[in-house]
Amino acid sequence: MDFTAKEFPMADEDFNCLAAMAYDISGIVLGEHKKELVYSRISRRVRKLNLQNFSQYCQYLANNQDAETTGFLNAITTNLTSFFRESHHFEFLAKEIIPGWKKEKKGKPIRIWSSACSTGPEPYSIAITLDKNMPVKDYNLKILATDLDSDVLAKARLGEYPIADIEQLPRNYLSSFLRKNSSDVGQVKDSIRSMVQFNRLNLLGPWPMKNKFDVIFCRNVVIYFNKETQIELFDRLADSLVEGGYLFIGHSETLHGMTEKFISKGRTIYQKVGS
Numbered sequence: 001m002d003f004t005a006k007e008f009p010m011a012d013e014d015f016n017c018l019a020a021m022a023y024d025i026s027g028i029v030l031g032e033h034k035k036e037l038v039y040s041r042i043s044r045r046v047r048k049l050n051l052q053n054f055s056q057y058c059q060y061l062a063n064n065q066d067a068e069t070t071g072f073l074n075a076i077t078t079n080l081t082s083f084f085r086e087s088h089h090f091e092f093l094a095k096e097i098i099p100g101w102k103k104e105k106k107g108k109p110i111r112i113w114s115s116a117c118s119t120g121p122e123p124y125s126i127a128i129t130l131d132k133n134m135p136v137k138d139y140n141l142k143i144l145a146t147d148l149d150s151d152v153l154a155k156a157r158l159g160e161y162p163i164a165d166i167e168q169l170p171r172n173y174l175s176s177f178l179r180k181n182s183s184d185v186g187q188v189k190d191s192i193r194s195m196v197q198f199n200r201l202n203l204l205g206p207w208p209m210k211n212k213f214d215v216i217f218c219r220n221v222v223i224y225f226n227k228e229t230q231i232e233l234f235d236r237l238a239d240s241l242v243e244g245g246y247l248f249i250g251h252s253e254t255l256h257g258m259t260e261k262f263i264s265k266g267r268t269i270y271q272k273v274g275s
Contacts, residue, residue: 022072093129111215113216114217146203157193216240247269
């Protein structure tokens with residue numbers, strides 16, 4: 001496809017510039033197959049900034065990194081998500097992990113991290129699973145939800161989603177939502193939203209969390225990184241888990257050949273083993 005003939009011309013050197021910036025800032029790898037996505041996403045920034053082409057945007061980004069980096073990253077990150085996506089993870093949480101917590105974790109902290117939470121369905125699915133399978137008020141439960149994209153975090157904190165999406169959920173989960181002002185929007189109940197804390201975090205930057213986690217969801221994230229970065233990330237995730245803690249990854253991801261700190265417990269489910 002000739003991107004130089006489009007509304008906002010994008011030459012190969014422009015794409016290479018943006019790909020290099022994305023990698024330097026966030027570790028995200030934008031291969032040639034991502035050209036159309038980059039054009040579609042960044043052209044919105046070009047239009048908003050009243051620029052004429054991608055070359056001007058590259059120059060603008062280089063000269064205004066503090067001001068534009070967030071807009072750039074928000075544009076290129078993909079935020080596909082839905083409630084109870086990859087449902088076997090939540091079934092494993094309900095049937096294999098929570099029963100052990102109910103016996104062993106009374107009075108002890110339970111920490112869960114949704115490390116690429118997007119607009120919130122993942123951490124809220126975790127919270128709903130906990131709420132439906134254990135007396136959450138009797139336990140010291142905390143769910144941390146982080147994402148690189150500040151825009152999706154703002155949406156996640158609101159916890160508002162189309163009724164059409166919510167109505168696709170199993171009937172026993174519908175009580176976790178309220179219809180908002182007789183509209184076509186539903187909102188996660190306050191009791192569920194209060195279980196989740198949302199913070200912005202670059203997975204390749206410093207992690208300020210001091211306590212280790214019992215479960216980490218890091219799904220459909222490492223596919224954007226090269227193998228060296230993936231190995232480093234999986235090692236850091238292992239170090240952030242308690243012994244015997246669990247890591248859930250995406251359906252197209254694997255730990256095979258990446259690390260020996262986990263054993264497989266099923267489809268894209270891993271448990272940390274002792275060193």
